[in-house]
Amino acid sequence: xxxxxxxxxxxxxxxxxxxxxxxxxxxxxxxxxxxxxxxxxxxxxxxxxxxxxxxxxxxxxxxxxxxxxxxxxxxxxxxxxxxxxxxxxxxxxxxxxxxxxxxxxxxxxxxxxxxxxxxxxxxxxxxxxxxxxxxxxxxxxxxxxxxxxxxxxxxxxxxxxxxxxxxxxxxxxxxxxxxxxxxxxxxxxxxxxxxxxxxxxxxxxxxxxxxxxxxxxxxxxxxxxxxxxxxxxxxxxxxxxxxxxxxxxxxxxxxxxxxxxxxxx
Amino acid sequence: xxxxxxxxxxxxxxxxxxxxxxxxxxxxxxxxxxxxxxxxxxxxxxxxxxxxxxxxxxxxxxxxxxxxxxxxxxxxxxxxxxxxxxxxxxxxxxxxxxxxxxxxxxxxxxxxxxxxxxxxxxxxxxxxxxxxxxxxxxxxxxxxxxxxxxxxxx
Numbered sequence: 356x357x358x359x360x361x362x363x364x365x366x367x368x369x370x371x372x373x374x375x376x377x378x379x380x381x382x383x384x385x386x387x388x389x390x391x392x393x394x395x396x397x398x399x400x401x402x403x404x405x406x407x408x409x410x411x412x413x414x415x416x417x418x419x420x421x422x423x424x425x426x427x428x429x430x431x432x433x434x435x436x437x438x439x440x441x442x443x444x445x446x447x448x449x450x451x452x453x454x455x456x457x458x459x460x461x462x463x464x465x466x467x468x469x470x471x472x473x474x475x476x477x478x479x480x481x482x483x484x485x486x487x488x489x490x491x492x493x494x495x496x497x498x499x500x501x502x503x504x505x506x507x508x509x510x511x512x513x514x515x516x517x518x519x520x521x522x523x524x525x526x527x528x529x530x531x532x533x534x535x536x537x538x539x540x541x542x543x544x545x546x547x548x549x550x551x552x553x554x555x556x557x558x559x560x561x562x563x564x565x566x567x568x569x570x571x572x573x574x575x576x577x578x579x580x581x582x583x584x585x586x587x588x589x590x591x592x593x594x595x596x597x598x599x600x601x602x603x604x605x606x607x608x609x610x611x612x613x614x615x616x617x618x619x620x
Numbered sequence: 621x622x623x624x625x626x627x628x629x630x631x632x633x634x635x636x637x638x639x640x641x642x643x644x645x646x647x648x649x650x651x652x653x654x655x656x657x658x659x660x661x662x663x664x665x666x667x668x669x670x671x672x673x674x675x676x677x678x679x680x681x682x683x684x685x686x687x688x689x690x691x692x693x694x695x696x697x698x699x700x701x702x703x704x705x706x707x708x709x710x711x712x713x714x715x716x717x718x719x720x721x722x723x724x725x726x727x728x729x730x731x732x733x734x735x736x737x738x739x740x741x742x743x744x745x746x747x748x749x750x751x752x753x754x755x756x757x758x759x760x761x762x763x764x765x766x767x768x769x770x771x772x773x774x
Contacts, residue, residue: 502640502647509648513691538635545641549648551690 357466358389361473361593362491364515364523366507368478370499371528374564375556375586376475377405378575379495382590384439385575388470391430393461394444395487396477397452403443407571408433417445420457426464435576440469450482455489462490471593480514488515493593494523495555500530500541509550524555526589531560532603556589558582559603649686653694660686667698676703 363376373396380392394402397417403409411431414424419442433439445452458474465472476487488494494515498508508525515521527543534540543557561582567574575583575590581601588598650657664684671677678701688694 502644505644506647506651509651509691513652516691535637538637540637541640541644542637545637549641549644 358469358472360462360466360490360492361471362476362487362494362520363473363497363526364476364484364487364494364511365478365497365504366480366509366511367498367504370497370504371526371558372478372497373401373405373475374568374573375495375497375526375528375558375589376473377402377573378583378586379590379593380406380439380441380473381433381436381573382575382587383471383473383593384433384436385587386590386594387438388594389438389468390436390471390473391440391442391465391469392473392475393442394475395453395458395483396475397444397483398446398449399477400444400446402475403431403441404571405568406433406441406573408441408443409571412443415443415445416461417448417452419461420453426461450477450486453486455485458486459490480511484511484514488518488520491520494520495526495589495593496523496552497526497528498546498550499528500535500543500546502541505541505546505549512550512552522552525550525552526556526558527554528556528558529560530557530603536604555592556585557600557603558585558589559601649688649694652688652691653686668700671700675700677701678703 361379363372363379365372373394376392380390383390392402392406393416394400395416396402400415403412408431414429416429418424419426419429430440430442433441462472462474472490474487474491477483496508496512496515498504512521512523515523525546527546530543531540535542543554547554559581561574561580563577563580564574564582567577567580567583573583573586574580575586577583581603585601588601591598646657650660655663667684668677668679668682672679681701682699684696684698684700686694687697
């Protein structure tokens with residue numbers, strides 16, 4: 356069967372699916388894997404700008420499906436990694452332009468030449484999500500530690516299981532360690548308790564993610580970034596490495612040390 | 621000592637993170653079984669209305685709850701204490717409350733429609749007093765509403 360299809364999904368929009376897909380693609384490529392990332396969000400193309408490849412697009416996913424372009428013609432090679440390619444979404448069409456069967460056919464062809472095919476799913480539970488889900492061997496669900504995002508993640512997890520694509524794995528994105536410590540944010544343990552899925556990544560909130568999307572250079576290429584490191588760890592877990600979770604506890608102030616001391620911790 | 625410190629610095633207090641978790645649990649419980657909270661309450665009332673036709677129960681200690689092990693395993697767990705040695709005077713009032721419950725059966729059905737908000741005619745049919753009461757108490761919680769009506773009748 357060759358390569359593995361990994362779909363990145365979330366239910367709710369704006370939780371960081373596209374950012375996660377771009378960074379996983381880069382990280383997997385930097386680990387020496389042959390990777391294609393597919394933007395399945397037809398009509399709302401974004402993965403190209405996050406990866407800094409927006410000005411190289413000639414053909415898109417719908418052009419491939421409708422036969423106006425050969426598969427290879429539409430694939431955009433990354434500037435830095437020779438074995439990393441993007442298949443962009445069409446900007447002027449809608450989700451109905453592609454069917455789940457089209458996606459299966461396309462990814463089956465890609466499996467022969469690539470190790471990982473990552474699909475950036477659109478938000479929602481309709482056609483676009485079905486397109487992204489159908490060919491998946493594994494599904495990663497991105498969520499933020501907040502009520503609405505977790506609720507939508509739960510809904511999507513149910514649908515993934517109903518489609519026999521489960522159990523998915525969770526990426527908890529934008530965790531604010533200082534807020535968790537104050538009890539003002541759901542912790543990764545809370546999210547695990549509620550959703551009951553294996554956590555494959557915990558990505559701390561990091562301002563460098565915004566700079567990265569501003570410049571089109573995914574944050575995982577920035578060695579200063581904790582979020583970048585965390586995404587890189589996710590990629591290593593995807594390929595089967597056993598990577599411990601990072602210690603996100605950055606500011607051990609004098610008060611915390613005092614408490615720890617008194618508590619005998 | 622640490623407790624004192626913690627309390628001094630507000631760490632013992634329940635943060636909004638815990639509230640978020642509680643709210644999520646509640647909302648997911650209903651999402652997963654596809655039964656909104658209002659309908660669930662309605663169901664509980666109907667279940668109880670049937671049971672009190674046959675048994676005397678301690679209404680204040682009735683608990684009917686949904687337990688969820690995970691996404692695909694839910695069970696409805698009911699604890700309904702049955703009153704056994706009822707003194708004669710109480711038994712008398714129990715009889716009354718049973719007949720009241722009988723009446724409130726139809727009542728309950730009406731209320732079910734009531735949540736949909738378009739059954740003025742039906743309400744009127746069932747009992748004029750009731751209809752008045754219901755409009756009056758439209759804002760209050762339905763369960764309370766139901767019990768009030770029962771009491772009034774008994």
